[in-house]
Amino acid sequence: MTEKANIICRCEEIEIDEIREWISRGYDTFDELKRELRVGMGPCQGRGCRDIILRELSKATGKPIAELLPGVIRPPVKPIKARLLAENDQEAE
Amino acid sequence: MTIKTADVIIVGGGVHGASTAYQLAKAGINVVLFEKEYLGSGGSGRSAAGLRQHFGTETNLLMAKYNLQVFPTLEQELDTGMDLEFTQWGYMWVAYTEECLDQLKKNVALQKSLDIPSVIMDTDEINARWPYLCLDGIIGAAFCGEDGHINPQTLTLSYGHAARRYGAVVKTYCPVTKLLAENGRIKGVVTENGEEWHAPKILLSAGPWSTPLAATVGVELPVYPERHNLLITEPVEPFDCPMVLCLDDGAYFKQCPNGTFMFGRDDQDEPHTTETANSAKFLEGVTKSVLKRIPVLSGVRVVRQWSGPYDNTPDHNAIIDWTPVEGLLVNCGWSGHGLQFGPSGGRVCKELLMGEDPFVDLHRFRLSRFEENDLFFEPAFI
């Protein structure tokens, strides 16, 4: 197994070089990188990597970070045990 | 304004548009695809990505069989560096009533006659193989071990990436605002950024968005969106849990290759919209329903939920047909099972667009069936 050096997404073990490579192939939006590499799909939903990736995208496209689409952070935002959600269900049996 | 041209224009970059672009470009056709966001941003990337050969009509089965012939080697074929995560952990349809089990038996008999290795299992057999499933109320199931899962995002993106490598122009974040026709013939498209493109043939494969686009040239499609929800859990050690579809309340679950679990459930009250909002009601209802069947997951954490539109038709089957506007082909309306038909849907559209005979008889998919009231009845739809 090769050691990964510059991991920026801990959930999916993605390195900065992989991000740069896919950007150079023309995938210069957070949404596309997310679908190719799963960055932002893990339990932290991008809290660790989003800013780094947006900075890379800004460098590559010349657009200010504020103009880039940051992708969607989806509910329940913080991971929650399935049992606790099920217990909340109000539906009549 | 300069007008640009192509041999074929494709509107919509879901799995069907992207697969068709790939197959046409590979055959040397000058093809341009327009996608309003990123590839797979519609139903395709949002789907549960279940792959199955459990259908109850020969037409769907022949296409499903072809899909499962393509998937095992598709990652090498497309060769994009993206992992398609194809796995064959099986797909099970679980019956709670005799009537339902009888239908599954009929479907399996037809599948076997086409050399698809499906089986009917009783509760003892199910329990022996998957002891962690709670079988309360279950009387039997249909199972096919060749069926499984593929990553729907990388599948669609890879088709697009490979299409580009063969010379296709794939324009993302480039919505088409209207189609153009003249004297009953298709002529081209206009894009939101003001470009006009002309081509003698156009494929409309914009999922539920096909209906308003077809209307811009006077073609009426009975395709409408219906919102469905899914959730994903944190990863746990893989134990190859197949896709389990519960035919009492429509709940389903499976383990994905990275160890996460996916839960879904039908909800008749969800709106008919392409808007992708999320509901807490779904989270609570689906976890309760799924944990009843697989209680070992009760301590697993739910990480994300999302929603996406089914592209429904009145009979829940696709429309693959030339429209009354000459040169305008549609492929849409796959309802809840269209992701897996990317390989076969792309193949038949390529064949139609190149004037070849499609490899399966597409009569059942024709557009006129709705006004003729000769619907395509498929007993195994979701």
Ligand SMILES: Cc1cc2nc3c(=O)[nH]c(=O)nc-3n(C[C@H](O)[C@H](O)[C@H](O)COP(=O)(O)OP(=O)(O)OC[C@H]3O[C@@H](n4cnc5c(N)ncnc54)[C@H](O)[C@@H]3O)c2cc1C
């Ligand atoms: C929750 C859920 C679960 C599902 N589960 C499964 C499953 O397990 N197995 C399965 O096989 N199928 C499943 N499906 C169904 C499947 O996702 C769809 O049937 C299939 O993806 C349809 O593919 P498509 O390429 O025809 O359409 P889509 O993927 O919807 O693609 C249409 C594309 O057209 C684009 N578009 C729209 N308007 C325009 C415009 N004006 N200009 C340019 N582009 C435009 C959209 O952005 C979109 O990308 C599921 C669907 C959902 C929502």
